[in-house]
Amino acid sequence: MEKLFFGGGMAGDEQKSMSLSIRLLKKGNSYVEALREGHSLKSIPSESGVLFVDQSPARSPGWYKFIGEFASNEFAPLQNQSCAAVLFLQVYSDVAPLEYRTMVLTFGTGHHSLDQDACERGFGLRVALNCIARSSLRGVDVATLDSTTFQKRIQASRKADLGGFGLDIERDLLRLAAGIPSDTTFARALTGRDALNITTTTSPSSVVEKCKKALELFQSSEYKKDYAWVDLISPVPDKKLILELDVIAYGELSELLKGNASDIHIALPDIIGPEDGYEIGYFGTGLKSGKKEVFSEVSIEDYVNQIQAGRPTDVYSMDVIKTNHDVRVVVNGEGDRSQKRKIYDCFVFETVWKGSTYVLFGGGWYLIDAGFYNSVEDEFRRLVSLTPLVANTHSKNERDFIVELDVNLDLLNLDQVKLSPAGAPNSNLEPCDFFCRTKRFIHLKDGHSSAPISHLWNQGLVSAESFIRDDKFRKDLRAAAVQRQKLTSKSNFHTLLPGTGVRPNPRDYKVVFGIMRHRYKSSGTLGLPFFSKVSLRAVARRIELMGYPVEVHLIEKL
Numbered sequence: 001m002e003k004l005f006f007g008g009g010m011a012g013d014e015q016k017s018m019s020l021s022i023r024l025l026k027k028g029n030s031y032v033e034a035l036r037e038g039h040s041l042k043s044i045p046s047e048s049g050v051l052f053v054d055q056s057p058a059r060s061p062g063w064y065k066f067i068g069e070f071a072s073n074e075f076a077p078l079q080n081q082s083c084a085a086v087l088f089l090q091v092y093s094d095v096a097p098l099e100y101r102t103m104v105l106t107f108g109t110g111h112h113s114l115d116q117d118a119c120e121r122g123f124g125l126r127v128a129l130n131c132i133a134r135s136s137l138r139g140v141d142v143a144t145l146d147s148t149t150f151q152k153r154i155q156a157s158r159k160a161d162l163g164g165f166g167l168d169i170e171r172d173l174l175r176l177a178a179g180i181p182s183d184t185t186f187a188r189a190l191t192g193r194d195a196l197n198i199t200t201t202t203s204p205s206s207v208v209e210k211c212k213k214a215l216e217l218f219q220s221s222e223y224k225k226d227y228a229w230v231d232l233i234s235p236v237p238d239k240k241l242i243l244e245l246d247v248i249a250y251g252e253l254s255e256l257l258k259g260n261a262s263d264i265h266i267a268l269p270d271i272i273g274p275e276d277g278y279e280i281g282y283f284g285t286g287l288k289s290g291k292k293e294v295f296s297e298v299s300i301e302d303y304v305n306q307i308q309a310g311r312p313t314d315v316y317s318m319d320v321i322k323t324n325h326d327v328r329v330v331v332n333g334e335g336d337r338s339q340k341r342k343i344y345d346c347f348v349f350e351t352v353w354k355g356s357t358y359v360l361f362g363g364g365w366y367l368i369d370a371g372f373y374n375s376v377e378d379e380f381r382r383l384v385s386l387t388p389l390v391a392n393t394h395s396k397n398e399r400d401f402i403v404e405l406d407v408n409l410d411l412l413n414l415d416q417v418k419l420s421p422a423g424a425p426n427s428n429l430e431p432c433d434f435f436c437r438t439k440r441f442i443h444l445k446d447g448h449s450s451a452p453i454s455h456l457w458n459q460g461l462v463s464a465e466s467f468i469r470d471d472k473f474r475k476d477l478r479a480a481a482v483q484r485q486k487l488t489s490k491s492n493f494h495t496l497l498p499g500t501g502v503r504p505n506p507r508d509y510k511v512v513f514g515i516m517r518h519r520y521k522s523s524g525t526l527g528l529p530f531f532s533k534v535s536l537r538a539v540a541r542r543i544e545l546m547g548y549p550v551e552v553h554l555i556e557k558l
Contacts, residue, residue, distance in 0.1 A: 015203045021111065022196045022214055024123040025102040031088040034104060039113040041086060048208070049089040054113070056082045084110035089208055095216045103211040111195070116345075117322075120218075121194055121364045122235055125177055127214050128192030129223035129230065132179040134162040141176035141193070142167060145361060145531045149267035149348050150452075151175075162226065169229040170372070171534045173361065186213050232372045236358065236365040245358055245365050249349050250318040256304045257312055261448050261518050263529055265300045266346040268327075269362040282306045284325035284343070286314030298327060298346060318344070350529050357530055368530060380533045383540055383552045389442070389514050392556035398446040401516060401555075402433060405444075410437045412493040417480045421470040431463050431477050439496055440510045440551075441467075447517040448557070453532040457539040460511050464543050468506055475500050506547035514553040526554040 025034055031050050035041065041052035058079040068075075085107040092100050104114065139155040152172075154165045159180050167174075178191040187198035196214055223230070236242055252264040281292040282302070288309040295302050307315050315321065325343035345363035352358075357368040395401035406413045411434040418428040432441040441463060445456040466473040474497065481494040498504045513536075517526055528536075540550045 015201050015206070017199070018202050019197065019199050020202070020207070020210065021106045022124075022198070022211060023104040023106070023114070023194065024120040024215065024218065025088075025104060025118055026120055027101070029102070029118045031102065031104075034088070034102075034115055034118040035086070036113055036115050041084065041110075041113050046087070048204070049087055051088075052086045052110075052113075054084040054110075056084075056109075082109045084108040084113060086110040086113060089211055091208060091211045091215050093212065093215050093219060095219050097219070101215055103215065105207070105211075106195075116194065116363070119194060121362075123218055124192030124194055124196035125174065126192070126223065127196045127217045128177040128179070128190055129227045130217045130220045131181040131183060131186065131222075132177060132190070133182055134226035135159070136182070137162055137165065137177065137179040138189070139176070139178040139191075140165055140167070140174060142172040143175055143267075143361065144168070144172055145348060145350075145359060149265075149361075151267070168538065170232065170376075170538070171531060173233055173366070174227075174230050175362070186210070232369045233359065233366045234369070236367050242365055245351065245353060245360070246318040246322075248351050248353060249347060249360055250321070252349060252351075253304070253321075255521075256300065257307060263448075264347060264349040266298050266303060266327075266343065267348050268298055268329075268341065269345045280327050280329050282325070282327055282343070283340070285320055286311045287325070303327075303343065350531070352523075359530075373530070376530065376533050376537055379537050379540070380528070380552070383536070383550055385512075385551045385553050388553040388555055389512070390555050392558050393516060394558050395516070398444055398516070401444060401446070405434060406488070409490060411435070411442070412481060412484055412490055413488060414480060414484060417477075417484070419466075419473055419476045419480065421466045422472040429462055429466060429473075430459060431467070431473075431480070432460075435481065435493055435496075436512075437493070437496065438510075439508055440512045442512045442514060444514045445516070446557075447515040447528065447532075453515065453528065454535040456513055456515070457536050460513060461539045461543055464506070464511050464546060464548055467504065467509075468546055471501060471503075474498055474502075474504070507549070510549045510551060511543050512551045512553060514555055516555045516557045518557050526556055528554075 025031075035052070039054075040056075041054045043050065043052050045051075058081040060077060061080050064078050087105040087107075089103050089105065090100050091103050092098075104119065106114065136159045137156065138159055139153065141151065141153050144150040144152070153176075154167075156164065176191065176193040179189070181187050181190055187200040190196065190198040198210070198214075200210065202210055236245070249264060252262040255262045256264070279294045279296055280298055281294050282288075283292070287306045293302075293306070315325075322342065322344045326340040327343055327346060328340040342363065347360050349360040350357065351360075356370065357373050359366045359368065390405070393401055393404060395404050402413065402415050405411055413433070414431055414435055415433045417431060419431055420427045420429065433444040434442040436442060441460070443456055443460045443463075445453060447453055467477070478494050478497045478499070481497060485491055485493055515528065517528065519526055536552070543550050
């Protein structure tokens, strides 16, 4: 790797308050490889490291002509103008491993010119966790992985303990941490994700020491004292393994292109501010040409359709997607190439490879800790019934399956019955899809629909809680059962439900989850995505603590 020279003291080397954005290049990458192809930065001589700058030309914003229509007189042109700088510094760590690493400092819009794949994923997050005590957090970003990915930003008005942020440490992937570091001489405040952003007092000659400290914090294992749970889902560093996993993910995308089912989906890897209405479009080799269609949200179905309407044979590998396919966000009616995200960074996918479970999210592969994985699998096997409601079905979706089961005289259809417990008007809780003569509350879902399976678990939990604690809910449920019996010519189901003022014994009932699923092509088995099992475990424990038995029924979709 090319060595970057550092000079000594600098003229006017004055300490001042600064906000610095720092990244770490991956080993073996040079500054040449770190800059995006087609960048407009210009190299200029520097006393330390390698420096690039850019001044964009002034241009009118997209809304200039629109707002001008409201003006009664002409007014001076309004223009936007931005500037950028990127500084590469080589830093030597005094902590093992003793080595030179290249740090990248970006200013203004300079980060848009970086190839993020050349930088260490999670660098800033690891630094943050190694220097922020769990009692000094100010904010976190987490992603809850499911068939729909939920991203949350939780901020405290002042520094607070980790426990106050309400994280599900088994299910939430920590993406960002912000807070007050223990060593305030390093920074007064910092935020870490891929980049490390610090507010500190520094100077041109001392900034190298700041970078050195950041590198040493990145190499530390101090985070394990307060945040050991983040290693339940840890980044995969092995390039060869990543290539193997990419082949598997591309195979799943190929199945969608053939019209088959797959669990791979896409989600924007970062949080869009609620003040920004946005639309997106898909760009790249082999995608539909001509005027671009604009969509209100990212969707694997829309992305696949854009490939099918273009030249699918040009999209022959994951490498093509990695290097050529983008989703571009249009914020407030104006598009900006600098705000594009790689489609690869949007993929969310889970797979088992050589006995281990991996998850693709945010442009990186993550390994699920083996002990954590085994404990979740053991609990899932305990819950799965060996005699499902129905072994298999030709029904295409949940609605068709409900119609199929409705002919069973031992099942009362309560689908789309909406009840509200006392004190919660218009809450519209669905008690279950079917109530059985054996006192089972049966909740059903097509496990390949766009909505997350975790919605099914939560429906069962809320229904079970309401049935135990709320007399109005039980009274309305009994009345709904009587009404549905008349509509379906079935009888006596209401007698299995308690009367007014009678609190039921939950051990007399059972909460049953029925999920329609295709068999996995690789193993030929019926199953659920790992993170759906994680969320099930938490819900099942709560339901069982109330006294209900819980069962899961896997129903094969043919």
